Amino acid sequence: MKAWVLEGFGLKNLKKLDVPVPKPGARDVLVRVSAVSLNYRDKMVVEGTYNPDLPFPMTQVADTVGDVVEIGIGVSRFRVGDRVISNYATRWIDGPPAVDEVVHTLGNTIHGGLAEYLLLNEDALVHSPTYLTDEEASTLPVGALT
Template sequence: MKAWQLTGFGLDALRLNDIPDPSPAQGEVLVQVHAVSLNYRDKLLMDGGYNPRLEFPITQGADACGTVVGLGPGTSRFRLGDRVLTQYATHWVDGPAQGKESLYTLGNVYPGALAKYLVLREQALVMAPAHLSDEEAATLPCAGVTAWQALIEKGGLRAGDTVLLQGTGGVSLFGLQIAHSVGATTIVTSSSDQKLERVVQMGADETINYTRTPEWDKEALELTGKRGVDHILEVVGGENLAQSLRALRPEGQISIIGVLESTDARLPMFTAIQKQAVIRGISTGPRVALERFLQKYEALGLYPAVDAVYDFKDAHAAYQHLDAGPFGKVVIRVA
């Protein structure tokens, strides 16, 4: 079968190779892949910043939607023909994090989904929402459950809370939808007025262009009547974390999710102590959290923001689009 594999670091090392067809073993499921959604993690993997010891060649792509076409011995969760999604943290089914959940992911430790077929243990798959297309459904596993884990499972988001969402990537836009669905007030930051206009159409209450307003934290305080923001999805890292802390209300929560600017940050400790801030790292969530998120998403009839869909042969162009900063998600149609 055909599969897009990294043979080294860099986009030029992403090759369309012929590899053997997989077959399911004990407890495994064979999935015909229909669509794969790209995450910023996929760019980090390609650039060598996520796992410098990545073993080559390895098939890429973690988030996928497909159809069950084969069942290994001892499987019971799915039937032939079921439409399924991959669970990003393949070993994390339920319970609190133990520290290694983000290691066992597709395209990193295990062969990824950017191929015609995928074999995965049945515990790492969930049913896809019926109201979404394959391309739409493929966007949900990593970015969707990350926002859900940060705001709902860990954050305890309630109606009347204020949520600040940074940028218009997948996690931030899913966070916008989740916050809006529970009656929270939302503030979205971006350097693009065009993108800010689009988030208003999605329900954002306030927007800040951080290019025109570099001290966006002060603007966020003004928008909350000097009270501060209850929840912040921090996807930038670096010096941005200090601004997030200054924009936070006392005992507010910052979910550290991304490292767009830098993997390191300098934290104003006195401000953190004075505000009694809760700063929590979020590395997606367990499968049961993904299932709860999908149930809510389907019940509300929500649809993800898909910026572009590329054909399987155009994977290089899809990765370039990801690198340029899409509005929402970039998807590759496999079958």
């Protein structure tokens, strides 16, 4: 699959590469990405001002919408064909965050959605509202789901 991968800080190090399509493990959902949106945090990640300890290589972008194409054993919240939106902080589900819950974010410590496919734990996804286009729904993760 094609993915935009950051291999070092700076736009010159953001490269479109061929990478393997990830395979779902238990409770994982494979999403075919249909739209992403950029936010200021994505710019900061590329520039190195958001997380100077960013692990490389890292697929970029947090805000993603797409269709479920495969699910792992134990997935109960989604079915193949569902349209879903990524949750920006993949382990912060509810209430005040635990110390490390806000660290696990797409395009930062977890590969993001600027690729043909995105693999996430089912807890890091929500159903997309049917009245929004893919482009509209892709703007929700950082702005509305955080």
